[in-house]
Amino acid sequence: MAALGGTHRGGPGHPAVVREGDATHLRRRPTVPPGPGEISVAPLVAGVCGTDLQILRGLRDDGAPVLGHEGVARIVDVGPGVADPRLVPGAHVVVNPTHPTDPSFLLGHNVDGMLQARMLVPASAVGGGLVLPLDEVPQGNLAVLIEPLAVVRYAALALREHRPDTLLVVGDGTVGHLAVRTARRWLGPAVRTVHVHHTDQGLEWSAHTPHRADRPIGLADLAAGEPAGMLGRGRVAVLIATPAPATLPGLELALRATEGADVAVDLVGGLRGPALSPFFPGVDLARTRAANCGGEPRPPVVERLTTADGRQVSVLGHRGVANEHLVYAAAELCRDPESFRDLVTHETDLAGAAEILTALGRSERRTVAGRRLVKLAVRTAVPS
Known part of the structure; x- marks a missing residue:
């Protein structure tokens, strides 16, 4: 699979792929510390989903400027009042993107998603148990398939x-x-x-x-x-x-x-x-x-x-899944990575993702760099 695009550096805040009209651009977003019950995470790798492309093509009216609900992240900071002792800085987590009872939390749809270097998980999702620690993280970019x-x-x-x-x-x-x-x-x-x-x-x-x-x-x-x-x-x-x-x-x-x-x-x-x-x-x-x-x-x-x-x-x-389905899927990708590895056909960074998403949003085709796109993995971490 090919790595596409370049790396964005510099400026306050953190880089994010932001929707603006029918295009996406790499912009700086304020990095907000977590408040009571909230968690700040650093997405490590995020996937681009078919629903993301539908949003870009105007087929859905979801309002979040930053897309992305697939992938894995590392906890950076924890706000006061977070009770789960497993949710500590450094822990690797997957966030369940669909709250079963709170429609105001739908990650990457009405809440800013994972196509950014920092993401704030609101108290509703944290308190609802939607931030799931992983004992083992799937190899490489396979986490976008969780x-x-x-x-x-x-x-x-x-x-x-x-x-x-x-x-x-x-x-x-x-x-x-x-x-x-x-x-x-x-x-x-x-x-x-x-x-x-x-x-x-x-x-x-x-x-x-x-x-x-x-x-x-x-x-x-x-x-x-x-x-x-x-x-x-x-x-x-x-x-x-x-x-x-x-x-x-x-x-x-x-x-x-x-x-x-x-x-x-x-x-x-x-x-x-x-x-x-x-x-x-x-x-x-x-x-x-x-x-x-x-x-x-x-x-x-x-x-x-x-x-x-x-x-x-x-x-x-069904809209969304239960927590146990996500944990099981992560473990399955660790147990048998070779059954799934070829589905991640393309990989890029945030800057490359902004270019690719703009092109995909303006076309009905699923071709990137001359090859069939099945799953695009976006490396979202800021290089040291």
Whole structure:
């Protein structure tokens, strides 16, 4: 993987990648000491997520000037009143980006995120137990995969109850690839995988990885009924891991392809309400997805919905994950790094990230330095 861009030095405060209009720029931000119940951390490496690109492209109205909700950080300073004795300067932590009960904390969405050299974690998140110490940190830049792997872990535990014969993954971003790679260890050793790609470029990338699905196909292949022999019978688990505008179309395509099977669907891809589909008359699927937030409730809410033609389909979704999913994902990346290492296709620093994000925000393509982007890791620490 390539290192891109240069290093920013000098000036008071700390460097951050800041959104300004349809671009991002490297700017100095005030470094604020933590107040009561707060923690100041130094992000070490942060990932760029598909939702970050949606924000940059104007598809979401999240207001945080600084993006980034994936990665690992080191505690720099602790404000008065922080009770957890593990949260001390020097400790490595992952921050759960989604508060299960406080909508005012959504890291990198309505609270400044990790694409900066210092980050203040508010008291609501600290007191809510969302700052999680790590006994072991994944190698190199693999920490950017902790949060997306936790999302897949959450989905797998829910879909495992369906006892699927086949996993159909719609979407060829990071979450889609992680779902394929963990299917047999988390859903069962006999599960078959079908991975639907949105572009020929994505299919080409998958063709050269040793960890591809049993059947990597394109959207047109799925629409044409391939591979009907795997999808039209038995128990099929469907993971919709697409950008928000593609979630409903991806769901509808998957439902057509799995006619005749016993189907359970996890809507990982975002939805803006009301999200209505002719397959489920009168059902707001955005509300279905939002029924599970930050790992709550337990077990997750799974709705049994009836399609317009009388089929019964189990449907759930989730915003965020529970703390244990993040801790498990971090440990999994430490146990088996080689199963995931190639997904981090690009690496840069904060200055390089500002340039790359501007370019990605102005284009629908996911190409950086002439190569397919799956996951971008941003080294956020200020060099000594």
